[in-house]
Amino acid sequence: MNEPTEPTEPTESAERSDEILAELRALRQADAPTHGGHVLSYVYDSGLPELDELAAEAIRIMQPVNGLDPTTFPSVAALERDLVAFARRMLHGESSADGEVVGSVTSGGTESCLLAVKTARDVWRETHDTSVDSPRLLAPVTVHAAFHKAAHYFGLELDLVPVDAGGRVDTAELTSRFGDDVALVVVSAPSYPYATLDPVVDVAAAASVAGIACHVDACIGGWVLPWWGEELPAWDFAVPGVTSISADLHKFGYGPKGASVLLQRGRDRQRHQYFATKRWPGYPVVNPTMLGSKSAGALAAAWAITRRLGDGGFAELSASCRQSTDALVQLVGEIDGLRVVGSPVGPLFAVAADETAQPERRVDPHHLADRMRQLGWLLQQQPGLVQSNGVRLAHTTHLTITPVTESVLARLSVALVQAADDVRGVPAVDPAGLLGALPPVELDSGPLGSAEALGSAEAAGVLAGLGIGSAEDALPEQMAPLLALIEALPAPITERLLIELLARLVEPEVPSTG
Numbered sequence: 001m002n003e004p005t006e007p008t009e010p011t012e013s014a015e016r017s018d019e020i021l022a023e024l025r026a027l028r029q030a031d032a033p034t035h036g037g038h039v040l041s042y043v044y045d046s047g048l049p050e051l052d053e054l055a056a057e058a059i060r061i062m063q064p065v066n067g068l069d070p071t072t073f074p075s076v077a078a079l080e081r082d083l084v085a086f087a088r089r090m091l092h093g094e095s096s097a098d099g100e101v102v103g104s105v106t107s108g109g110t111e112s113c114l115l116a117v118k119t120a121r122d123v124w125r126e127t128h129d130t131s132v133d134s135p136r137l138l139a140p141v142t143v144h145a146a147f148h149k150a151a152h153y154f155g156l157e158l159d160l161v162p163v164d165a166g167g168r169v170d171t172a173e174l175t176s177r178f179g180d181d182v183a184l185v186v187v188s189a190p191s192y193p194y195a196t197l198d199p200v201v202d203v204a205a206a207a208s209v210a211g212i213a214c215h216v217d218a219c220i221g222g223w224v225l226p227w228w229g230e231e232l233p234a235w236d237f238a239v240p241g242v243t244s245i246s247a248d249l250h251k252f253g254y255g256p257k258g259a260s261v262l263l264q265r266g267r268d269r270q271r272h273q274y275f276a277t278k279r280w281p282g283y284p285v286v287n288p289t290m291l292g293s294k295s296a297g298a299l300a301a302a303w304a305i306t307r308r309l310g311d312g313g314f315a316e317l318s319a320s321c322r323q324s325t326d327a328l329v330q331l332v333g334e335i336d337g338l339r340v341v342g343s344p345v346g347p348l349f350a351v352a353a354d355e356t357a358q359p360e361r362r363v364d365p366h367h368l369a370d371r372m373r374q375l376g377w378l379l380q381q382q383p384g385l386v387q388s389n390g391v392r393l394a395h396t397t398h399l400t401i402t403p404v405t406e407s408v409l410a411r412l413s414v415a416l417v418q419a420a421d422d423v424r425g426v427p428a429v430d431p432a433g434l435l436g437a438l439p440p441v442e443l444d445s446g447p448l449g450s451a452e453a454l455g456s457a458e459a460a461g462v463l464a465g466l467g468i469g470s471a472e473d474a475l476p477e478q479m480a481p482l483l484a485l486i487e488a489l490p491a492p493i494t495e496r497l498l499i500e501l502l503a504r505l506v507e508p509e510v511p512s513t514g
């Protein structure tokens with residue numbers, strides 16, 4: 001921070017504000033571009049600048065409001081009612097035979113997923129033998145990491161069912177794990193890693209018979225699949241047995257970050273989502289979501305955008321996503337040595353090396369992404385995963401397609417073909433060599449053997465040995481080796497190193513460890 005300055009005149013303080021904002025803009029220069037379609041994850045660009053303007057103005061209007069209390073700020077309740085009504089219609093929850101569909105606007109997909117799990121756990125506790133230590137959360141292994149977090153936070157045991165190489169789960173294998181101790185089964189529409197549309201109808205039907213709650217995670221698909229322009233297998237509240245659905249406004253609802261909807265079937269079950277207490281000397285507390293005081297900015301922005309777009313606008317944007325996705329899936333399928341994973345549904349897909357091609361023709365997806373980055377395109381690298389049945393899911397590269405992709409489709413296609421040509425035949429990184437290059441610590445004994453025992457200085461030492469972690473240059477140019485290492489190292493150690501990496505990014509001063 002700068003030294004405090006003398007009190008300033010109004011005009012001088014206006015100049016000071018300009019300086020501060022200039023500083024902020026300068027900092028933003030280092031960020032990945034949020035617009036223009038060159039970043040194929042994290043950002044969801046409608047390609048319509050007027051939507052960004054509308055959102056910005058809506059945030060400004062709501063800026064001073066506290067979303068904590070809709071009785072003091074009724075505008076918050078009005079906006080939320082409208083959004084829940086829109087989402088409920090969109091997800092066929094309007095005329096639900098087995099209980100009214102109600103819902104909340106949350107701060108994002110993770111919060112929607114957390115609350116779906118918390119609700120199911122509390123309903124389960126009310127109706128089951130509570131001598132069971134921790135109820136199970138059952139899902140295909142492709143379920144979003146937010147459910148790992150939910151199980152961790154709320155004390156459930158995560159029971160993950162393996163999928164095949166195309167990302168498909170076997171319904172019979174999943175439902176064979178049903179039992180009295182299962183508080184929730186989660187399926188995705190579609191899954192994030194490979195865009196698999198899970199067998200919602202069959203799973204929900206079986207869950208309903210077994211008396212198990214069934215959540216459909218439509219965080220990424222919720223605001224685009226309803227207008228996908230193709231008869232998809234049913235996956236929303238039209239399916240009996242689906243008890244809750246999450247759908248992110250800050251993804252294909254095109255809103256700024258901080259908004260998602262969680263809809264639940266049945267008022268009584270949804271009330272378990274809430275927390276209320278009067279057992280303190282302060283104001284009586286009642287919160288439908290996890291936060292207390294909260295911004296209503298993203299809520300207002302999402303509300304304004306859905307009003308502006310309406311069904312017709314969403315249909316147009318979805319059609320654009322659809323066309324670009326179809327074109328890119330076809331292109332990647334035709335690139336020698338590369339394959340699309342499974343049968344993606346929705347505006348996202350993953351690519352893997354074509355293992356049926358000769359090694360010298362294969363395109364490693366992580367080398368591809370590294371080359372794409374040099375060409376100005378950011379694709380998301382996903383490490384491989386060995387499942388509980390020993391079957392390894394290949395490492396892949398993920399692309400999320402948005403309406404803006406249409407405007408860069410030709411250039412993106414050329415870049416993909418070129419990048420594939422440039423890295424074709426380069427073998428995937430062999431993690432064995434990298435593990436040998438780690439600092440002189442034993443992997444199965446000593447500090448690295450026990451993640452808990454790995455102090456932050458030691459963890460930082462390991463990171464430094466790998467050439468990563470300084471504030472200015474957190475990550476290496478080539479990410480493929482790092483991803484290979486993430487895949488190869490035991491999970492607790494990798495997770496400890498990731499924590500250290502991120503923690504040190506925001507620490508004001510990196511203490512010298514030497």
Ligand SMILES: *Cc1c(COP(=O)(O)O)cnc(C)c1O
Nearest residue numbers: 108109110144146192217219220
């Ligand atoms: C994005 C996503 C989430 C988590 O949402 P955040 O908004 O990142 O917290 C959960 N599930 C799926 C399928 C997602 O795509």
